[in-house]
Amino acid sequence: MNNISIYTEKLRESGLRPTRQRLKICELLFSPEKTFHFTINDLTKIIEDKLSEKISLATIYNTIHAFKKKGYLKEISINSDKSYFDTNVTEHHHFFDEDTNELIDCSNDDIDSVNIKKNITGKKIKSIEVLIKVASDNQNQN
Amino acid sequence: MNNISIYTEKLRESGLRPTRQRLKICELLFSPEKTFHFTINDLTKIIEDKLSEKISLATIYNTIHAFKKKGYLKEISINSDKSYFDTNVTEHHHFFDEDTNELIDCSNDDIDSVNIKKNITGKKIKSIEVLIKVASDNQNQN
DNA sequence: CATTTACATTAAAACAATTCTAAACTGTTG
DNA sequence: CAACAGTTTAGAATTGTTTTAATGTAAATG
Ligand SMILES: [Mn+2]
Ligand SMILES: [Mn+2]
Ligand SMILES: [Zn+2]
Ligand SMILES: [Zn+2]
Numbered sequence: 001m002n003n004i005s006i007y008t009e010k011l012r013e014s015g016l017r018p019t020r021q022r023l024k025i026c027e028l029l030f031s032p033e034k035t036f037h038f039t040i041n042d043l044t045k046i047i048e049d050k051l052s053e054k055i056s057l058a059t060i061y062n063t064i065h066a067f068k069k070k071g072y073l074k075e076i077s078i079n080s081d082k083s084y085f086d087t088n089v090t091e092h093h094h095f096f097d098e099d100t101n102e103l104i105d106c107s108n109d110d111i112d113s114v115n116i117k118k119n120i121t122g123k124k125i126k127s128i129e130v131l132i133k134v135a136s137d138n139q140n141q142n
Numbered sequence: 143m144n145n146i147s148i149y150t151e152k153l154r155e156s157g158l159r160p161t162r163q164r165l166k167i168c169e170l171l172f173s174p175e176k177t178f179h180f181t182i183n184d185l186t187k188i189i190e191d192k193l194s195e196k197i198s199l200a201t202i203y204n205t206i207h208a209f210k211k212k213g214y215l216k217e218i219s220i221n222s223d224k225s226y227f228d229t230n231v232t233e234h235h236h237f238f239d240e241d242t243n244e245l246i247d248c249s250n251d252d253i254d255s256v257n258i259k260k261n262i263t264g265k266k267i268k269s270i271e272v273l274i275k276v277a278s279d280n281q282n283q284n
Numbered sequence: 285c286a287t288t289t290a291c292a293t294t295a296a297a298a299c300a301a302t303t304c305t306a307a308a309c310t311g312t313t314g
Numbered sequence: 315c316a317a318c319a320g321t322t323t324a325g326a327a328t329t330g331t332t333t334t335a336a337t338g339t340a341a342a343t344g
Contacts, residue, residue: 132258132267
């Protein structure tokens with residue numbers, strides 16, 4: 001099947017024209033069968049190294065932000081060093097491996113649903129997400 | 143009671159000598175009856191404005207990091223713009239008000255305890271924390 | 285089809301948070 | 315007091331991110 005037209009649609013939905021650069025980014029993000037987590041730096045490296053392409057940082061940031069705004073990507077905050085993005089846009093929880101700095105999806109089967117009994121008055125709950133930090137047993141957790 | 147000796151002890155425990163600047167920081171962090179959340183920028187502002195003191199940024203960062211390492215402060219990741227710190231070092235959950243960018247402790251009474259059924263093999267769970275993002279009902283959530 | 289216009293890409297500059305550096309300072313110890 | 319270890323500081327450097335402004339591209343207009 002023609003993925004290009006899917007990417008084109010996603011770009012249009014995000015308010016962007018389907019350019020060569022943006023289609024390349026789409027291919028990296030949306031063609032893998034499995035969802036994954038990445039930083040802008042990861043993505044830039046892949047574009048440079050694996051694709052031997054050159055897409056300017058500004059274009060990468062613009063495109064990623066447009067997708068995030070539209071809901072085609074999710075941003076995950078693990079630490080304040082950098083932003084992580086997630087191609088799995090469903091509401092879900094994460095393990096964060098402090099040894100490897102790796103972010104791993106927590107299947108809904110692996111956790112009981114979280115029940116909030118009392119909310120802030122006048123506010124609506126937008127999301128409930130759990131972050132489980134893990135590390136090797138015999139590790140010094142700084 | 144003499145808080146100074148408590149602060150001195152905390153500093154020593156964190157591997158730092160009790161200097162005038164560091165004791166000032168201790169007072170701001172540990173004398174309030176209620177715990178609170180702050181950014182380095184918040185803290186710097188308080189020192190400058192309310193205390194009319196001048197403590198260099200480097201000293202502030204050093205001291206906060208030493209306390210964090212020792213476990214006298216906790217770092218909370220909400221977004222990647224800046225780090226939030228918490229004087230409540232117990233494991234607990236947070237509401238984050240997207241309208242005001244305010245971080246609010248979620249009392250343990252307000253949430254059922256989170257039950258993880260399956261963990262990553264060979265890893266130990268270091269913490270389980272829930273982040274509940276809230277916003278005004280009639281708000282555009284970008 | 286030529287012209288206008290809107291949108292894109294880019295390199296580089298600007299920016300903000302954080303970390304590092306190196307020199308001056310302080311307090312303790314021999 | 316002299317030597318030393320640790321501290322403070324201003325400012326420089328670094329890092330991730332955003333903005334700018336010049337140039338390019340391609341859809342829309344007539
Ligand atoms: Mn950090
Ligand atoms: Mn952000
Ligand atoms: Zn995920
Ligand atoms: Zn808290």
